[in-house]
Amino acid sequence: MENKVIKEEENNGLYTKVETIETTPEDGFVNKADINKVDINNYRKYQKGYSKSFSFGTNDPRITRPFAYCMFGLFLVIGIIILLLNLTSMDFIMIFMGACFIFSGISGIIKSKKDIDKIEQELKKTGNYHEKLSKDEKEEYKKIITDGISNVKKSTFTKDNFNWFLKISLPIYCVIGIIVFLFITIFINVFLGIFILITLILCGLFYYWIIAKICK
Numbered sequence: 001m002e003n004k005v006i007k008e009e010e011n012n013g014l015y016t017k018v019e020t021i022e023t024t025p026e027d028g029f030v031n032k033a034d035i036n037k038v039d040i041n042n043y044r045k046y047q048k049g050y051s052k053s054f055s056f057g058t059n060d061p062r063i064t065r066p067f068a069y070c071m072f073g074l075f076l077v078i079g080i081i082i083l084l085l086n087l088t089s090m091d092f093i094m095i096f097m098g099a100c101f102i103f104s105g106i107s108g109i110i111k112s113k114k115d116i117d118k119i120e121q122e123l124k125k126t127g128n129y130h131e132k133l134s135k136d137e138k139e140e141y142k143k144i145i146t147d148g149i150s151n152v153k154k155s156t157f158t159k160d161n162f163n164w165f166l167k168i169s170l171p172i173y174c175v176i177g178i179i180v181f182l183f184i185t186i187f188i189n190v191f192l193g194i195f196i197l198i199t200l201i202l203c204g205l206f207y208y209w210i211i212a213k214i215c216k
Contacts, residue, residue: 064116076105078101
């Protein structure tokens, strides 16, 4: 597994980090939590093959504040909707869930505001910080994100990677299709088994055709 810090800058307290993590089949089974650290659903999940992830981090209050407010504001809105929909039915479980969402949203907004304001005050002391992003700064941030995503797509969806994926997955798909066909044919009906087999073949061909079109 290869971990590259493409760009890491600290300018008068303003911190920006761009990182990519790339895996190949030679790495064996890799913990997905090591590849995508922000996805809590990756815990105790492993993968093998080609992958590349891109992450962007910054402590710039002009970026982190709207992101935090939107995220916790969404929690707040969801909680209010759940609460309003279940007040008339007096579903206490759903009311409690709505209250939890509202509490999480409010506490998250308050905590994030406190932390972000503290960072902003420290940045203002440098004399080089402006409360609004300039046009050039917006373009720079936009370029970092678009270039990172484009790089991941170009290096992941390649013909070589598709050929490796085809070589590994096609035999497994064929074995599963044959097992399903035999099971249905023996225990249910031969015509149904043939129909399912044809359906699996067509779905498989369509699936691999789509993947082949994506990989360039």
